[in-house]
Amino acid sequence: MREMDLAMLYDALGVCPEQGPGRLYFAARKAHYTLPYLVLSALDREGFPMSEAAREELARAWRRARHYEDVLARVTGQVPVRVIKGPLLARTYPEGLLRPTGDLDLVADGEADLWRTVRLLAEDTPQYVGVSVLGAPVRHVVVTLTWQPEDPLLDPELRVEVATAALVGDDTTVPVRRAMPADPLTACLLALAEERFQRPFHPRDAVDIHMLGKAELPSPDGVLFAAAAYHLAPELRELLDYAAQRVPLGHLDGLGPALEPGERKELARRAALPAPRGPVTGVRAALATGAPLYGMPLRRVDGRAHWDRSCVHHYGDGALLLTPVGDYLLVAGEAVTQEQYDTALRELDALGEEAS
Structure with a gap:
């Protein structure tokens, strides 16, 4: 199977080659904010003349990718967390082609490892640390940290998300799933779905599927079993x-009909479930049913090095x-x-030392 090249990118983005690289780049920018980096790296790889800009x-995009690899190496060297998609998918791309x-x-195995990871990441002074919770009776935590990019005017923010659940479902018919399959390629397929x-x-999803299709999966039956177990066969x-209409699927060809x-x-299964609940009103009801709740930052804190989990404090209707890092x-x-x-x-303020 040929490697991903400019001709295949024209197909993936639905652009006629006669329209040229400018139209290809424009289509990439419309499709997804990271896709222009893939187009630029493909142009550079094929020796196309490019402006200084x-x-x-x-x-900058290559430095961004290396930054994420460095962050991943630093964190996984100290905490047993697992990465999903991003760097794993990037390693399936040929040398010189940048996976955006x-x-x-x-994904952390429990809150203790999640907060250890967040503390390590917070050493680089993030601009924002957001926290969400979801799930019941087991409550899962998602923490999002962001940093200013190299060029704040032109580049998207740097962002790392750490969660105690690998896949959070759709909050109605597909439940939270705590861990991913052991095989990284199968895990990537499910995460993309x-x-x-x-x-x-x-189109970036189609390109990712093309790259995964170049790697031989351990077992098609294993993928089918995982798709069923994770409730993701339709997706x-x-x-x-979707990908087959744009790129060759390689080893994944035939998997769609088998699904x-x-x-x-x-x-x-989904159709047989009770009717979806209406909008959840009230924080207590959301916590009881596992509906997602978002944390509005009130303050960051220091001095909670002994904390290894979050806790909910109820008052009135709120x-x-x-x-461990903020309230x-x-x-x-x-x-x-x-x-x-x-x-x-x-x-x-009334909690005083109870919140210390």
Whole structure:
């Protein structure tokens, strides 16, 4: 199978080669904010003449990728966390071709390892540390850290997400799944399929599938079993069908039709579930049902080195999430009134040493 080249990128992005690299780059920028880096690296790899501005954009993208690799090496050298997608997929790309990565996704085996990881990452002074919780009866935590990029005007922020759950599902018919399959290629396939719960598939997904199709999977039956066990047969089938319209699938060719029985079974399972609940109102109800709650930052804290997990403090109609690195107001929606915010701060002050 040929390597990913410019001709294949034209196919993946739906651009006629006669329209030229400028149109290809424009289509990449419309499809996904990271895809221009892939196009630039492909142009550079094939010796296409590039302006100084284009070369500098590509150089920053390579430095961004190396930064994520360095972060991953530093964290995994000290905490047993596992990476999802990003760097694993990048290693399937041929030398000189940049797999565009927006962020770094890490999974920790429990809160203790999650907060150890967050503390290590926080040594680099992030601009923002956000926390969300979801799931019941087991509550999972997701922490998002962001940093300013090399060029804040032109580049996306640097972002690392650490979670105690590998896949969070759709909050209705597909549950939270705590860990990924041991095989990294199978794990990447499922993680890519899971993206469908957040957004439509786009050309970067097709390119990733093409690269995974060049690597021989340990067992097609193993992939089918994992897709069923993780409730992702419909999404994986859709992803493979989407990719097949744009790129060669290689070793993954034929996997889509083989998923049909599992897809039918999974769709039947979902249809047989009780009607989805209505919008959750109130933090207590959300915590009881496992609906996602978002932490509005109230303050960062030091001196909690002995903490290895977060805790919820209820008051009135609200709740605070007290964590080893900061305190948050738990909210179910995007809008928070000034009164809610001020009440949360007063409650936090009233806790005093209890929150230390």
